[in-house]
Amino acid sequence: MSAPAAASDSAGAARSGPARPAPSRRRWTDNPHLWFWVFVGPFFLGLAIFVLIPIGWSIWLSFYNAHNTVTPTEFVGFDNYRAMLGDPAFRSSLVTFVVFAAFIVPTTFVISLGLAVLLEATSWGRAFFRSVFFLPVACSYVVAALIWRHGIFTGISSGLANTVLGWVGLDPVPWLSVVHPPWYWLVITTVRLWLQVGFYMVLFLAALQRIPRHLYEAAALDGATGWKAFRYITFPQLRTTSTAVLMLLLVNAFQAFDEFYNILATPGGYPPYARPPLIYLYNIALGSVQDFGNGSAGAVILTLLIAVFALVQGKLTGLGRSES
Amino acid sequence: MSRPTLPNPSRRQVFAGVGSVAAAAALAACGGNTGRSGGGSSGGGSGSIAQWYHQYGEPGTEQAVKKYAAAYKDAKVNVTWVPGDYDKKSAAALLTSSGPDVFEYGNGPTIDMITGKQVVDLTDLLGDAKSDFTPAMLARMTYQGKLYGIPQVVDLQLMVYRKSLLAKAGVKPPTTLDELIDAAGKLTSGKVKGLFLGNDGGAGVLGGPVLWSTGHDYLTKDNKPAFNNPEVAGALATLQKLFRSGNLLLGAPTDWSDPGAISQGLCAMQWTGLWTFPQLKQALGDDFGVLPFPAIGSSGKQSIPFGAYASCVSAKAKDVEAAKKFVKWLWVDQTDDQLDFAQSYGFHVPSRTSLIAKADKLKSGPAAEAAGFIAKYGHPQTPLLWTPTSSTAFTDAMDKIIRSGANPAKTLASVEATVKNEMKRFA
Numbered sequence: 039m040s041a042p043a044a045a046s047d048s049a050g051a052a053r054s055g056p057a058r059p060a061p062s063r064r065r066w067t068d069n070p071h072l073w074f075w076v077f078v079g080p081f082f083l084g085l086a087i088f089v090l091i092p093i094g095w096s097i098w099l100s101f102y103n104a105h106n107t108v109t110p111t112e113f114v115g116f117d118n119y120r121a122m123l124g125d126p127a128f129r130s131s132l133v134t135f136v137v138f139a140a141f142i143v144p145t146t147f148v149i150s151l152g153l154a155v156l157l158e159a160t161s162w163g164r165a166f167f168r169s170v171f172f173l174p175v176a177c178s179y180v181v182a183a184l185i186w187r188h189g190i191f192t193g194i195s196s197g198l199a200n201t202v203l204g205w206v207g208l209d210p211v212p213w214l215s216v217v218h219p220p221w222y223w224l225v226i227t228t229v230r231l232w233l234q235v236g237f238y239m240v241l242f243l244a245a246l247q248r249i250p251r252h253l254y255e256a257a258a259l260d261g262a263t264g265w266k267a268f269r270y271i272t273f274p275q276l277r278t279t280s281t282a283v284l285m286l287l288l289v290n291a292f293q294a295f296d297e298f299y300n301i302l303a304t305p306g307g308y309p310p311y312a313r314p315p316l317i318y319l320y321n322i323a324l325g326s327v328q329d330f331g332n333g334s335a336g337a338v339i340l341t342l343l344i345a346v347f348a349l350v351q352g353k354l355t356g357l358g359r360s361e362s
Numbered sequence: 363m364s365r366p367t368l369p370n371p372s373r374r375q376v377f378a379g380v381g382s383v384a385a386a387a388a389l390a391a392c393g394g395n396t397g398r399s400g401g402g403s404s405g406g407g408s409g410s411i412a413q414w415y416h417q418y419g420e421p422g423t424e425q426a427v428k429k430y431a432a433a434y435k436d437a438k439v440n441v442t443w444v445p446g447d448y449d450k451k452s453a454a455a456l457l458t459s460s461g462p463d464v465f466e467y468g469n470g471p472t473i474d475m476i477t478g479k480q481v482v483d484l485t486d487l488l489g490d491a492k493s494d495f496t497p498a499m500l501a502r503m504t505y506q507g508k509l510y511g512i513p514q515v516v517d518l519q520l521m522v523y524r525k526s527l528l529a530k531a532g533v534k535p536p537t538t539l540d541e542l543i544d545a546a547g548k549l550t551s552g553k554v555k556g557l558f559l560g561n562d563g564g565a566g567v568l569g570g571p572v573l574w575s576t577g578h579d580y581l582t583k584d585n586k587p588a589f590n591n592p593e594v595a596g597a598l599a600t601l602q603k604l605f606r607s608g609n610l611l612l613g614a615p616t617d618w619s620d621p622g623a624i625s626q627g628l629c630a631m632q633w634t635g636l637w638t639f640p641q642l643k644q645a646l647g648d649d650f651g652v653l654p655f656p657a658i659g660s661s662g663k664q665s666i667p668f669g670a671y672a673s674c675v676s677a678k679a680k681d682v683e684a685a686k687k688f689v690k691w692l693w694v695d696q697t698d699d700q701l702d703f704a705q706s707y708g709f710h711v712p713s714r715t716s717l718i719a720k721a722d723k724l725k726s727g728p729a730a731e732a733a734g735f736i737a738k739y740g741h742p743q744t745p746l747l748w749t750p751t752s753s754t755a756f757t758d759a760m761d762k763i764i765r766s767g768a769n770p771a772k773t774l775a776s777v778e779a780t781v782k783n784e785m786k787r788f789a
Contacts, residue, residue: 212612305619
């Protein structure tokens with residue numbers, strides 16, 4: 039909003055100036071509001087049509103019995119919310135994704151920070167390794183999931199993982215078929231780590247390069263090198279980046295869909311394990327069930343939950359707190 | 363019940379979806395070719411009809427349905443061939459005013475499409491031909507005495523086995539569940555497993571067969587849950603044991619709906635569908651036989667599920683009568699086209715029983731035997747009132763029992779609660 043404010047200021051200045059044109063001759067293109075709407079309007083229109091109206095509509099639907107219709111007439115109050123909260127499958131999907139987030143967020147954080155620190159410390163082949171670690175980011179989640187499912191973790195003995203097991207004399211494991219132990223988590227978490235570690239590593243690398251050298255020099259004089267330097271210089275200096283990375287990771291974890299769907303869905307549907315809420319809601323609202331009331335209620339519950347997590351995390355990590 | 367396809371929606375699409383049902387509807391409204399040419403008549407007839415099909419995998423099918431449509435004189439029919447997740451796309455399009463006039467849907471429209479008045483009554487289209495359609499198939503698409511879909515072609519699921527492998531192991535084709543378990547053990551040697559029921563051990567696909575083969579069903583005739591009983595629980599406990607026996611092929615590169623596992627020699631017996639027969643014949647020659655799902659317990663009978671894509675007419679069709687007339691023309695009267703559609707591209711059973719005798723491919727061998735299963739052992743895949751919510755709850759339960767060893771009786775009881783609750787919507 040500062041741009042149009044500045045524009046109107048300068049327009050005001052122009053008006054008070056000596057070369058001020060007569061008001062009648064002022065061209066319509068001088069109107070600062072016009073340019074505000076020309077630039078912001080299309081974006082705002084898109085935002086309204088594709089985000090704001092749908093969100094509002096979704097909230098409205100969540101209070102209606104809306105099977106196979108988006109213009110329902112039967113108001114049901116909080117029934118859909120009660121139904122969703124009472125649905126053990128939905129509750130278990132919420133637990134699934136809290137557990138998944140609790141694992142994947144710190145793991146990605148530690149690995150990407152570790153890689154960044156190692157890369158920063160090495161002088162040999164830095165560009166090469168940076169590219170190698172970053173490249174998976176360019177790969178689509180769907181493609182990676184299919185490679186993991188059909189190439190690496192296929193259950194037959196000729197699959198890559200089973201071939202490796204064969205070298206050490208172990209029997210092939212049907213990775214995605216057995217649920218005790220839940221090997222499917224290994225498949226899901228490794229593909230996600232492979233896909234996202236590189237991106238956060240680059241964020242950390244950029245932040246590491248901004249830490250002033252003299253801090254390390256001064257610390258070294260005081261005897262702080264190695265782990266101590268990391269603990270007392272590097273890590274605190276990375277605070278803003280770390281906060282942003284944690285927030286992005288959390289949001290990403292909560293959005294889990296692509297790789298879960300492409301790794302676990304079968305012709306018979308999606309199994310009741312490792313089913314993230316988005317997949318469950320997708321099936322309810324847009325899948326065969328076509329129940330927009332319950333689906334929307336679930337989406338609202340999920341949104342509130344994400345908001346709570348984000349607020350708690352913001353509180354704990356100090357997101358948005360002023361640097362002073 | 364054609365080959366199930368795996369939809370691959372991206373997370374972005376879904377976010378746009380769950381949070382924004384309205385956007386989906388709006389997009390469907392303005393998106394692409396809906397098959398309708400705006401308003402006026404561009405063909406020989408009085409108006410235009412938009413007809414939707416899902417993407418059949420076999421080459422030539424799309425050209426064939428367009429050929430049939432072009433031959434219709436009374437209106438111009440625009441065929442839309444929908445790739446990807448057809449069920450979701452067509453369901454979304456029905457919410458808008460620019461969806462199809464005529465569309466196909468697996469096993470007829472869903473109960474919510476019918477009660478939501480999204481589809482129209484087609485009862486009067488069959489006329490004298492009514493007795494020529496499998497009664498159970500029509501009953502599946504009938505609600506409160508009104509028919510809502512005209513079956514196009516029938517598909518069925520069944521067990522196939524390698525004759526040579528069974529002969530070598532001295533195993534005769536199993537007709538009871540105990541014999542099947544026994545055979546799976548004897549046929550397992552080294553990397554070849556005895557039996558393949560899908561990578562989830564049959565959890566996703568064997569619900570119906572287990573119920574019917576124990577002498578039960580999803581719902582009773584008056585739509586009460588019929589699946590929660592000791593026989594079904596016992597049968598599921600047996601499948602649970604089978605899953606851990608090491609005799610079941612798990613983690614195959616393809617799932618049950620694809621003939622890959624048995625044709626690549628990974629297993630000796632496999633649960634699959636009639637649609638795999640052309641590939642099976644190519645890979646195995648005459649070395650395969652067919653079986654229904656085996657009987658379970660003393661009161662059980664062998665069974666197989668069958669289903670059909672059915673032609674439906676949208677209630678929002680521009681001209682409902684013209685759309686109905688076209689459906690009658692193509693899927694009731696045009697028997698030559700129906701035979702061509704069932705036989706020349708994919709491998710299906712014509713839905714008019716009088717055509718089965720005329721179908722060359724169904725005259726001999728395993729295909730002939732399989733076609734005979736429909737009348738002998740066939741059950742419609744699921745009852746009309748078995749809603750997707752009930753279906754998800756039941757399949758989840760099957761999975762938890764078979765794969766993670768949940769208690770069958772307790773798990774079935776919790777599904778029963780869900781189903782009863784769901785039934786209240788149609789009381």
